[in-house]
Amino acid sequence: MQSERQPILELHEITKAFGGVEALRGVDFALTAGEIHGLVGENGAGKSTLMKIIAGVHADFSGRFVLDGRETRFRSVRDAHAAGIAMVHQELSVAPDLTVAENVFLGSQPTNRLGLVQWRRMAREAGEQLKRFGIDVDPMSRLGDLPIGLQQLIEIARVLFSGARIIILDEPTSALSPPEVERLFATLRQLRGEGTSIVFISHFIEDILRVSDVVTVFRNGRKVAETPAVETSKSTLIEAMIGKGREALEETYTHDIMLPPPTDQPVVLNANGLTLAGRLREVSFEARAGEVLGIYGFMGCGQLELARILFGKIKPDLGTLAVAGNQKAFRSTADARRSGIAFVPESRRDMLFHQEPVYKNISISILDRISSLLLKPSRERAIATRQVDQLRIRPAAVELDLGMLSGGNQQKVALAKWLSYPPRLLVLCEPTRGMDVGAKNDVIHIIRDLRAKGLAIIVLSTEPETVLSLADRVIVLKRGAVVREFANEQISKDRLLEAA
Amino acid sequence: MTSGESVTVAAPDRKRPHRLAAMLRSQMRNIAPFLTLICLFGFFAAASPSFATLDNFGNILTQISVTGIIAVGLTFVILCAEIDLSIAAIANVTGIAVAYFTLQESYVNIANVPMPGWAAILLALALCALLGLVNAFGLTVIGIPSFIMTLAMMQIAAGISALLVRGQIAYKVPPLVTTLGSTSIGGIPWIVIVAALMLLGGHLVLTYTRFGRYVYMVGGNREAAEYSGLNVKLILGSVMVISAVCAGIGGMVGVAHFGSAQQNEFDTYLLDSIAAVVVGGTSLFGGRGGIGNTIVGLFVLGVLNNGLDHVNIDSFLKILIRGLILLAALVINVYAQRLRERTAD
The missing domain is CATH 3.40.50.300 (P-loop containing nucleotide triphosphate hydrolases)
Structure with a gap:
């Protein structure tokens, strides 16, 4: 449905190996403005690796990386941030000993002309942002004291409201309850409407189908399918993920x-x-x-x-x-x-x-x-x-x-x-x-x-x-x-x- | 996804051409200090005719003995990736304590408590062991990093020293300590024998006992040691006590060696001991090195200090040169660790 639009990000023939083992083999990937792109695949299929390349975590890969029509190469996460790309990683990466507000503004605290942190402003803005996202929490409380699910939501909120134009979410819903997931999806759709591109990785295929425009399937370091979400089904995707004719060794446990x-x-x-x-x-x-x-x-x-x-x-x-x-x-x-x-x-x-x-x-x-x-x-x-x-x-x-x-x-x-x-x-x-x-x-x-x-x-x-x-x-x-x-x-x- | 840590197939056969290079790289921390020692020795032997003599070799041995005794315990601590900054102060307070419990000449104006020689020695040893236990308690039970804990202990021990001597100097120590610190047997100073025996003992414990293995394992990967069901806190506590007792023994024979017990007598031994252990190639990150390395490190420092006296160099420049050599050794230490990690990966 987005086919007439120009992609803002294109990856060509991406290959990445860890110590002799190829995690990605010649993968092409494209992202257009204002789309939610779902990624599915089993553990180790290469989804996270590809996203870490986009987010500047892995600088060492082969292939072409084209952003806004220009070939670029991020050397660090900072480069990716500067280009407007932000990622929420699978593992929680928050600072538990800092306050909620400090976590929301991590690395970009509002300061006055003397370079001093404006605590009151930071707390107020953090509180407002989180409320927009349906989180009602004291911005000055210590993040580590909150339940894990809430910590995860706050980390997501930080990235969603960071102003990035490409947002990557790796398994964002693992610790979330159903209403929290609903709220996340509503926010994602709203951001999509504002032109933000979102990559959404999840093991929950129903979630992927509900929120994504396009779904890409990975298996063993390769992209095996890319299809509009409305034209596919859970069973088709699982079949693509697992692959037909796999060795008996790899029991898939889809049956009882x-x-x-x-x-x-x-x-x-x-x-x-x-x-x-x-x-x-x-x-x-x-x-x-x-x-x-x-x-x-x-x-x-x-x-x-x-x-x-x-x-x-x-x-x-x-x-x-x-x-x-x-x-x-x-x-x-x-x-x-x-x-x-x-x-x-x-x-x-x-x-x-x-x-x-x-x-x-x-x-x-x-x-x-x-x-x-x-x-x-x-x-x-x-x-x-x-x-x-x-x-x-x-x-x-x-x-x-x-x-x-x-x-x-x-x-x-x-x-x-x-x-x-x-x-x-x-x-x-x-x-x-x-x-x-x-x-x-x-x-x-x-x-x-x-x-x-x-x-x-x-x-x-x-x-x-x-x-x-x-x-x-x-x-x-x-x-x-x-x-x-x-x-x-x-x-x-x-x-x-x-x-x- | 954990693809990052998955399945690297090691094939030792394929690496054969590089094996010698790999071995040299992995042994870098043992080879480099030894080369340094040979270079220094060669340089001073060429620069001064009085350096490479048997007499002077005896001098060097005597000069490094007190440092050597203290460095035995410190080697245990650094192998565990901890540090003990209180060793010099504990050496000092133990030396003062053993004099405090000995009858002094009438002109020494210290309100001391004379006791039989054996009791004085036992009390002094008990004191340093107690201070080591306090270090151990702070590190393992309260959880104060050893750097800070032993920094506090340095002050505490210096404070006890000050209270005991009150600015005075004591001269008498028990006869046994006098013998070990300042007499010779068959031309060999007792203090060199004490240092050699302590270094040997330390080496045997580290290499051949279960406790020694635990020290290396805790230093190599503390988390893994804990997940292997080792009592990591007990091992860390033990090395802090060992360090304090070695420092105390060094302090006692040192006092006899110098002929007096007074405040701040051992201050230079803190840096010398740390330098000896680290210059020798024991890893500051723990788990690598040993008494053998410490011995090489002691000789590097000993040859350097002694040799600089022989070549008639500006004594102020001497300090700078020592600092530069220490820096070089630290660079090699960190670099060797990195090389080794790369080989292991």
Whole structure:
């Protein structure tokens, strides 16, 4: 419908690689003035990478970048800002210790002639802007004290009212409630009417179809479809996203699967009423031996905090934990480890020692079991070698620095470090995120083996596929509270997404 | 989307031609200080006939001993990516304390508390350990950054020193301390032996014990250490106490070595110890380096200080030259870290 208009932004043959792996392969993309352009695709399809190129985050790519008919190249986010391009990133990027007003005006506070910040004016204007967006909040309150959803809205508001003419929103609705989403859409339509171009990335295809003029589909770093929103449907888009004839390895879970009947194995962990201000509300569940409990929710639903409470890294404000029936109040992660809990965080960087050899990475968590005072390096190497063989870590060289391994193999090392003396409970955050299909499958098999050996396992993920491929029982977290439990029933990606 | 961290396939075989270069780059922090040492030694040996003699080598060893003893504990702290600015002040207060508890000559006008030698030594050691515990408490329990915490401790220890001696000078220390600080055995000064044993002990602990491994792991990636279930606070607290006790021992034998205990006696040892550790190549970001590096760093500083005396240089210029060498070492330190990270990626 916008076809007669000139595009204001054109990208030609964009290719971008991260460490040898191509995230984008020869992608063309165009944006016209006053359009809302929806982007869909699975995790890792290249949507965010392309948008980060437009927003000046990635300056290192090949291809042509044409803005207003002139070929340009942004070297930084500042360049993109100067050209009127602003982006709301998937991960919340606010300054929690500053006030709401300071966040709204981040980097562009109103000042008087002496260069001093005009606090009163800033507070007033921030309040007015937010009210226009339907947010009624004291502009001088500390942003970090507000609920996550509100923080996300404020970040969006900041970008929407920054005066940018191209606005990119990457998963802006993940932590928002339905009325908040409605308000966002109304504002987007209003901005479109004023001539602003908007790129809207979302996993929620209904949202994309409702608000977009044009929809572009990405798969594996390529653009596979571009169509006016009125001429397509959810099922067509999903088909384009997932692709036909994919290998059986990549289970898509669009059909229903049946969760097994509940196990009568003993309860290993009992969480009761876990509450953390602004993050978690009275979360209760139990994890049983020989069972994988999946905890699913959108980004910002409180999963990360929940996992850290289970491993003694964060203390809950309220609520109790019991391991094998004994009440525990962990004062440190060392306490949790001694109680038989193992933890793998969502980011490998936080878990591993990149400059140390593989065997030291594997032995670190069990050193106190194999040596009292003096180290026993030969014993460490023997244990590490056994783990490397069992988990098929490649290259199979325990002396190699961990940083030389691929991401998938690093993830296996992160698991291996807990398995020489198996824990009672294994808490895994995003165990297969960012892995290729082969490594993903290996990890899934490792986790299933551990379950068969009688471990209690909790898998926390924002990816429905991860939860569905592993879990025997699923609980869904939404804005810090348990909203649904799936056990002994039919489950599918759709139902999971619906519940969240 | 996490495409940024995904799947880089490492193929060591393909990199073979670059392996030597890669190894040299990754060892940069160990090689560079050693080259510096050889260059300095060569320069001074050529510039002055009195420099490269056995006698002078003995001088250098004696000159770096007190710094060496203090630097043992500091190496632990810096390996954990923390800093201890209170070492010189703790050395000073411990040296003063051991004299305070020793019977002084009648002309020394200090209201001291004479005790048997062993009790004086134990009390002095207890004092430095206590101050180290306060550092540890502030760092781990309250959460004060070590830079600020030990800055406060520097003042506190200096304050205790001032209260104990009140501007006076004490001369007597227990016989054991006198022996270790100012006598020789078989031509080798005891203080050199003490320094060598402490450096050896530090090296053994760091290399062969579980605690030593934890120190490196906490320094290498504190977050990962915590997620591996290590008691990071306990380890950080321990290194602060080790640092204070090493500084205290250095202070005690130092007082005997200099022949007197007075205020501000050890002030220059703060920068010297930090310089020795860092010039030696131990990473300021933690996790890399060790006592071996510290020893090389001690010799670089020792050769530099001693050699500058031999070449008859303007003593004011000496200070500037020391500063420039330290700056160069810091540049290499940061640069080596970056090179290594690039190799690891």
